[in-house]
Amino acid sequence: MNDYIKVSDITEYLRCPRKVYYAYQEHGPLRTITPPYIAALLIKEIAYEYAEVVISDDKVNKLHELLDSAIIRLPVIYSDEILDIDPEMIQKAATEVQNCFEGIKNGILNSIELFGMQLLLNLIPPHDLEPVLYSSKFHFSGSPDRILMLDNIASLSIIRTSTAPQTGIWKNDRIRLTALAILVEEDNGSTVDQGMVEYARYGIIRKVKIKRTDRRKVMILIGRIRKIKHGRLPERTKDALCDYCVYKEFCHVSSTLASRFF
Numbered sequence: 001m002n003d004y005i006k007v008s009d010i011t012e013y014l015r016c017p018r019k020v021y022y023a024y025q026e027h028g029p030l031r032t033i034t035p036p037y038i039a040a041l042l043i044k045e046i047a048y049e050y051a052e053v054v055i056s057d058d059k060v061n062k063l064h065e066l067l068d069s070a071i072i073r074l075p076v077i078y079s080d081e082i083l084d085i086d087p088e089m090i091q092k093a094a095t096e097v098q099n100c101f102e103g104i105k106n107g108i109l110n111s112i113e114l115f116g117m118q119l120l121l122n123l124i125p126p127h128d129l130e131p132v133l134y135s136s137k138f139h140f141s142g143s144p145d146r147i148l149m150l151d152n153i154a155s156l157s158i159i160r161t162s163t164a165p166q167t168g169i170w171k172n173d174r175i176r177l178t179a180l181a182i183l184v185e186e187d188n189g190s191t192v193d194q195g196m197v198e199y200a201r202y203g204i205i206r207k208v209k210i211k212r213t214d215r216r217k218v219m220i221l222i223g224r225i226r227k228i229k230h231g232r233l234p235e236r237t238k239d240a241l242c243d244y245c246v247y248k249e250f251c252h253v254s255s256t257l258a259s260r261f262f
């Protein structure tokens, strides 16, 4: 599976194509662990268990319980990144997460109203082992956060810890969802025409159609990423957030005319 690219490469490419280049050149990212970064990891861990919050009579208390257990699990799950993390940083991250609890509770109550209790529970089944799916047709792989059954057809859900748009989902989330839907299709032999995006920081759950235009974009991006993997250095993107980039120490060189056509 060495020649497979990852769905996370597509997500990175959409942020800045050069990030994918540096990841494949095996430059170790110079990640600075910050309380907001830890908070995002904790929110994702808690979100896997939102079904427990849905059925709880005291939702905020349940969120506190889930946070406590996520804090214990985190150094084991992310042992490569945060094994010896400063307890003060964990405390700051936990406070940031707790500040989201009222919003998460309200979002979950709205979701219960929107979908009904039973359908909502079907949409956020308790987290099982993250399945890694492979496409032997297109040589890429990825892990949906949940595999679901929607109208008796296999589907999927992704959990995001970023801000949520007022309506719908962010463009990058649509592309990620579509790429993972293509993997679910190949795994199940059936067409996935809808999926879910969960904005975990707000308890928001949105159902989305998988569009043909996004399928086409995924195919195009896979081709471009494959070229980058084989050594093509892409141009810097004008609106890339370089100040926060884990590769900014390496990112000085310009692409040559030859590499652009590689």
Ligand code: SF4
Residues within 6 Å of the ligand: 016, 017, 018, 019, 022, 236, 237, 240, 241, 242, 243, 245, 246, 247, 248, 251
């Ligand atoms: S420093 Fe800027 S241009 Fe370079 S990889 Fe990072 S985001 Fe992209």
